[in-house]
Amino acid sequence: LASTHTALGKGADDLERLWRSLGLDRAGTVVALGGGTTTDLAGFAAATYMRGVEWVAVPTTLVGQVDAAIGGKTAIDLPEAKNLVGAFHWPARTVIDPALLATLQASERANGMAEVVKTGLLAGEALWEFADEELVRRCAAYKAALCLRDPHDLGPRHALNLGHTFGHALEAASGYELPHGRAVALGLLAALRLSGRDTAPVVDVLSPEPVRVDRDRAWEALLRDKKGRLRIVLLGAGGAREEELPEAEVRAALDALISG
Amino acid sequence: LASTHTALGKGADDLERLWRSLGLDRAGTVVALGGGTTTDLAGFAAATYMRGVEWVAVPTTLVGQVDAAIGGKTAIDLPEAKNLVGAFHWPARTVIDPALLATLQASERANGMAEVVKTGLLAGEALWEFADEELVRRCAAYKAALCLRDPHDLGPRHALNLGHTFGHALEAASGYELPHGRAVALGLLAALRLSGRDTAPVVDVLSPEPVRVDRDRAWEALLRDKKGRLRIVLLGAGGAREEELPEAEVRAALDALISG
Numbered sequence: 001l002a003s004t005h006t007a008l009g010k011g012a013d014d015l016e017r018l019w020r021s022l023g024l025d026r027a028g029t030v031v032a033l034g035g036g037t038t039t040d041l042a043g044f045a046a047a048t049y050m051r052g053v054e055w056v057a058v059p060t061t062l063v064g065q066v067d068a069a070i071g072g073k074t075a076i077d078l079p080e081a082k083n084l085v086g087a088f089h090w091p092a093r094t095v096i097d098p099a100l101l102a103t104l105q106a107s108e109r110a111n112g113m114a115e116v117v118k119t120g121l122l123a124g125e126a127l128w129e130f131a132d133e134e135l136v137r138r139c140a141a142y143k144a145a146l147c148l149r150d151p152h153d154l155g156p157r158h159a160l161n162l163g164h165t166f167g168h169a170l171e172a173a174s175g176y177e178l179p180h181g182r183a184v185a186l187g188l189l190a191a192l193r194l195s196g197r198d199t200a201p202v203v204d205v206l207s208p209e210p211v212r213v214d215r216d217r218a219w220e221a222l223l224r225d226k227k228g229r230l231r232i233v234l235l236g237a238g239g240a241r242e243e244e245l246p247e248a249e250v251r252a253a254l255d256a257l258i259s260g
Numbered sequence: 261l262a263s264t265h266t267a268l269g270k271g272a273d274d275l276e277r278l279w280r281s282l283g284l285d286r287a288g289t290v291v292a293l294g295g296g297t298t299t300d301l302a303g304f305a306a307a308t309y310m311r312g313v314e315w316v317a318v319p320t321t322l323v324g325q326v327d328a329a330i331g332g333k334t335a336i337d338l339p340e341a342k343n344l345v346g347a348f349h350w351p352a353r354t355v356i357d358p359a360l361l362a363t364l365q366a367s368e369r370a371n372g373m374a375e376v377v378k379t380g381l382l383a384g385e386a387l388w389e390f391a392d393e394e395l396v397r398r399c400a401a402y403k404a405a406l407c408l409r410d411p412h413d414l415g416p417r418h419a420l421n422l423g424h425t426f427g428h429a430l431e432a433a434s435g436y437e438l439p440h441g442r443a444v445a446l447g448l449l450a451a452l453r454l455s456g457r458d459t460a461p462v463v464d465v466l467s468p469e470p471v472r473v474d475r476d477r478a479w480e481a482l483l484r485d486k487k488g489r490l491r492i493v494l495l496g497a498g499g500a501r502e503e504e505l506p507e508a509e510v511r512a513a514l515d516a517l518i519s520g
Contacts (some may be wrong), residue, residue: 012272012276012279016272016338019272019344020340025487044308048304048308048345048346050345051333051335051345051346051347052348078276078279080280080283085279085308085309085310086310088311
């Protein structure tokens with residue numbers, strides 16, 4: 001068992017500091033207590049320390065409890081891209097205590113609610129209406145089941161990118177000033193519009209406001225992310241599906257999220 | 261396909277530089293052309309870049325061709341320990357050209373011959389007597405077969421540590437000034453003596469000379485490596501086996517490798 005400070009970031013420097021401070025043997029376990037940044041970083045350190053030791057995720061934020069700490073993806077950020085380096089390394093155990101959420105700031109809660117709405121849309125159920133304990137349980141269970149079906153993200157798991165293509169582009173265009181939850185909320189709006197679906201859940205629960213970023217910069221970030229093929233996750237009656245869309249349609253959907 | 265410079269080391273800084281220079285997508289392949297340092301580093305970068313891309317090992321040294329590039333182990337060094345961080349990530353392909361060995365320095369060849377003798381002892385065959393092409397083919401095949409039986413180093417693969425417990429201790433005590441081949445040659449000598457076996461192959465082929473290092477420092481390094489349990493790989497009639505030996509016996513075997 002290793003006790004370390006909460007890391008401030010998940011860059012290469014943070015990783016090296018964590019590696020050097022672990023002092024475990026092969027039978028050791030890394031316990032990551034914190035938000036998505038902490039579980040991503042500590043999980044990757046565990047995946048690679050002595051070629052892999054066990055780890056336990058204890059997510060303390062709504063994003064962590066419904067999304068980041070579920071599914072075995074670990075990663076760090078490099079200046080070239082977020083999550084550029086990482087590993088698939090499932091935690092030996094994930095310990096979730098929704099009581100921790102009572103202490104969250106409103107802005108942090110909003111980040112998590114965007115993922116809750118995404119999960120509810122994919123699950124076809126208004127998960128956002130449940131109280132925390134049930135909401136977290138259902139979202140975590142939905143994501144865990146999907147990830148277990150596709151642990152290496154080769155197909156079904158792509159559904160989890162619903163809204164994220166647009167969200168990432170807006171985040172990048174803002175120089176990562178835009179909170180992730182607000183970016184995802186806008187991205188979900190675009191995905192529902194392109195899918196011809198009612199946008200009420202996103203509008204009512206997340207109240208997404210258009211963001212003031214450079215339109216060309218957002219578009220270039222989206223193209224870079226997609227590497228030329230505009231395959232977008234849409235929401236059909238039977239669930240999510242990926243579809244290659246015409247450039248003009250995707251660009252118009254992105255532009256509609258941007259003000260000014 | 262990524263083209264990069266040969267790395268000078270396999271530290272955390274080298275790794276970060278390599279990660280940042282790769283610029284691959286998920287379908288990319290890292291090709292590592294060089295000695296064990298290069299294949300260890302590049303293989304680990306490939307294991308973690310975008311949570312894993314393919315890599316091809318093209319070992320150019322005798323150590324690389326008979327040992328380091330075979331078996332899927334990749335790693336970097338940290339100040340706390342060599343190979344402290346890494347991954348099991350088999351190359352998609354290993355390309356071995358023994359003709360490259362003609363350009364090796366004698367000291368580099370000696371490093372490789374120590375691993376050749378180790379492999380021959382394990383295989384029960386005088387592999388060191390073959391000409392390069394056949395020698396490399398047989399050593400690489402022997403190690404690959406053993407590693408495929410035990411890809412995550414949980415049992416049978418421990419045989420490959422023959423002589424390495426003592427070798428690592430001597431290297432550490434020398435501040436890593438002692439060449440790996442000389443350390444392994446001495447380690448094999450100790451392992452054969454403890455096994456009650458004829459030491460002629462090691463003496464005749466590798467001519468190991470006792471090394472001048474601090475005896476206590478070497479002993480402490482050995483204990484740290486073994487974490488208190490003195491399980492040593494010995495060579496029996498039926499092949500290698502691990503055996504827990506009395507402290508006095510192990511210490512005497514180590515001391516006999518040290519001069520002055």
